[in-house]
Amino acid sequence: MLTQLSIKNYALIDDLNVSFTKGFTTITGETGAGKSILLGGLSLVLGKRADLSSLKNKDQKCIIEASFEIERYALQSFFNANDLDYEDQSILRREILPSGKSRAFINDTPVTLDILSGLGEQLVDIHSQHQTLRLADNDFQMKVIDALADNSKNLDEYTIRLKTYQSILKELQELLNFQSNADKELDYNSFLFQELENAPLKHGIQTALEAEYEELNNVEAILEQLSSAYQLLNSEQLGVLNSISELQQATQKLEGFGKQFEQLNERVQSIAIEIADIANDLELQQDRVEANPKRLEEVNSQLQLFHNLFKKHQVSTVDELIKIREDLSIKVDASINIEARIKEKELAVSETEAELDNIAAEIREKRNAIIPKLKSLLQEKLSALGMASATFKIAVTPAETFNNNGKDLLTFLFSANKGSTYGELKKVASGGELSRIMLTIKSILAAYEHLPTLMFDEIDTGVSGEISNKMGEIMQEMSTNMQVFSITHLPQVASKGVYQYKVFKEEGSATTTTHMKKLSEEERINELAEMLGGKSLSASALAHAKELLESNNEHQKL
Structure with a gap:
């Protein structure tokens, strides 16, 4: 309010x-x-x-x-x-x-x-006046019928089911569209998937193979440098290990002359241990590293395979190829299982459609039951408004498709005079008649819903x-x-x-x-009198105005 x-x-x-x-x-x-x-x-x-x-x-x-x-x-x-x-x-x-x-x-x-x-x-x-055009709108006309028929709960349930139905229909159409292309793509996707499935794709393999390739492809240079480094440490005359040994002896003799020399000796002993470990590792690496043309060829072949796959799929890492393989697996499985999914979705559509039909039938039944009462109320109220011959033909019939407000077609025809042809409101009713019809409809609705x-x-x-x-x-x-x-x-x-x-x-x-x-009361009398007879405010106009107001006051008391 x-x-x-x-x-x-x-x-x-x-x-x-x-x-x-x-x-x-x-x-x-x-x-x-x-x-x-x-x-x-x-x-x-x-x-x-x-x-x-x-x-x-x-x-x-x-x-x-x-x-x-x-x-x-x-x-x-x-x-x-x-x-x-x-x-x-x-x-x-x-x-x-x-x-x-x-x-x-x-x-x-x-x-x-x-x-x-x-x-x-x-x-x-x-x-x-403009709003009377809504009278010709089927949705508005149906809303009036549904208000009288108390269809609000049925329509709420119908709306929920309709949204579900439309969602399932959309999913089914997407599956059918997918299926139309799936047969063409299945062979190609299967080939791509199998190609990636056969490739030794593992996380981290690319880095490991590239490191192995560098070693196998440079064996001679690696062995040469390992040997040179080992000789620098183990040479009998100028080897670092011999020099370190003499250094150890010197610092050991200093150790007893104070705390600072003890710490110096500990550092030299630590270096000696580390140099000895390095010499040992150099010797082990010389024994491990060897020329292996066959393995070099295998590693090069795998890296070339990756390179070709990178170029084909326009990526640059094995991890990206693994992701593509997973996506292709999903697509291939979807293509293979599409028929079963379509049948499942078609069944859901059929079941939801049956539920909708049942609800729509209940809505239609209640609509048809209330139409005689609506016609009677309209004609009775319009008669009091000077349209004694006004009559309506209102009918609800099943539609082929589901609408937002049910599965019905509405015929709402009007005739203002006896013997006149029935027609749509916007074609056969004058502006004044439309205004009276709309007022009548609103007055009827007021008794059935909170306007x-x-x-x-x-x-x-x-x-x-x-x-x-x-x-x-x-x-x-x-x-x-x-x-x-x-x-x-x-x-x-x-x-x-x-x-x-x-x-x-x-x-x-x-x-x-x-x-x-x-x-105020007096001002109302003067205003009504002016509306009746003009600004002169004649005695008769004032009397008539007072009579109108008193009559209304008596009616309100009743």
């Missing part, structure tokens, strides 16, 4: 702040007074896109703020899904900056325009006084379960409101400003 609306620096509005309550509220004012501006401001805070032309003063920002009581709307899940703080009394705010940028907030948390619009749609339903605040924008345009009186009664009746606003030019409708607000303009020396005020 809309409880407060604040508009600053928007169009002809400087600063407007107005409070509302539950029930039926009417809004009146002369043509051009700014009723559409008020509606435009409300639309902005509900998520409509804006531009700089919205600003009254181009140097200041426009701020529109609306407070709502939302406890009865079950919107906690929306707030949770969008990471917003939920409050029973929530505030929506829209700011339009002089730069042209726009900002939106819900309970002081910045949000995108899509989120603001998503919440706004669930809080206020602005019904204008948001309804804002009727001159829905009574072009209808007679008696019909407008009945339209006012319908809106008044709807307001017992919800908040209803009506922007109207007709006194018969305006008098039905529990509260009446007037939109008016004031012209200053340089600017024109739109205002809105809640009318």
Whole structure:
């Protein structure tokens, strides 16, 4: 329920702040007074896109703020899904900056325009002449039928199953697409896999083979340097080991002359041990290293194989080849097992389709059961609105494919007069008839589901006084379960409101400003009298206005 609306620096509005309550509220004012501006401001805070032309003063920002009581709307899940703080009394705010940028907030948390619009749609339903075009939309018509048929749980279950069905169908199609190419690729992938499987691919093998190749390919040079190094250590006259031995003897003799010589001797002894180990290793390496042309050829052959595979697969390491081999193994296995996977997925599609058909049949049954009641209610209410001969042909028949709201085709035809041909609403109904039909549908829906605040924008345009009186009664009746606003030019409708607000303009020396005020009882009588007979406020107009208001007050007491 809309409880407060604040508009600053928007169009002809400087600063407007107005409070509302539950029930039926009417809004009146002369043509051009700014009723559409008020509606435009409300639309902005509900998520409509804006531009700089919205600003009254181009140097200041426009701020529109609306407070709502939302406890009865079950919107906690929306707030949770969008990471917003939920409050029973929530505030929506829209700011339009002089730069042209726009900002939106819900309970002081910045949000995108899509989120603001998503919440706004669930809080206020602005019904204008343009919105009557929705009547011709099959989805809207089906929504009306489903509301009366109490199909919400069935449709929720159907939606969940439909998503599953569509997901499985997509997976099946991907498998079928894969299969169409798999036969062509299987032989080639199998050949590539077998080639890599036969190659001695192991982690680290490339580094080991390259090191072995370097040694085998340089045996003579290695042996020459090993021998030279060994001779330097073991030469009888100039060998390092003999010199080290003499050095050991010298430092051993110094050891007894002090701590510093003892440490020096320990270092020399350590070096002697290390040099002896090196000499031993040099001798072992000379015995180990030998020419092996056969092994050199084998190592070179393996490295050449790797090089060829690198070039073929456009990689540079054995590890990359191992990864390619693993991927090819998966592809080959998938190709071989594709038939079984397709059959498994086809079975899942068939089972889910059967479940969907069952749910769709239940939805269809409930739709068909409620259609007679819907036709009766429509025709009864429209008769009271001056359309006594209006009749409908509504039928639900099975469709070939699954739709978002079931598996049905809807025929929703209308005839306004006896003997007239039935046709689609948008083709055979006039604008005034569409407005009355939409009001009737909304009044029926109000008894079956929690509708948001309804804002009727001159829905009574072009209808007679008696019909407008009945339209006012319908809106008044709807307001017992919800908040209803009506922007109207007709006194018969305006008098039905529990509260009446007037939109008016004031012209200053340089600017024109739109205002809105809640009318007192006396002000309402004067406003209604002016709507009835003009600004002269004749005695008869005042009496008629008072009579309209008193009649409405008596009705409200009942």
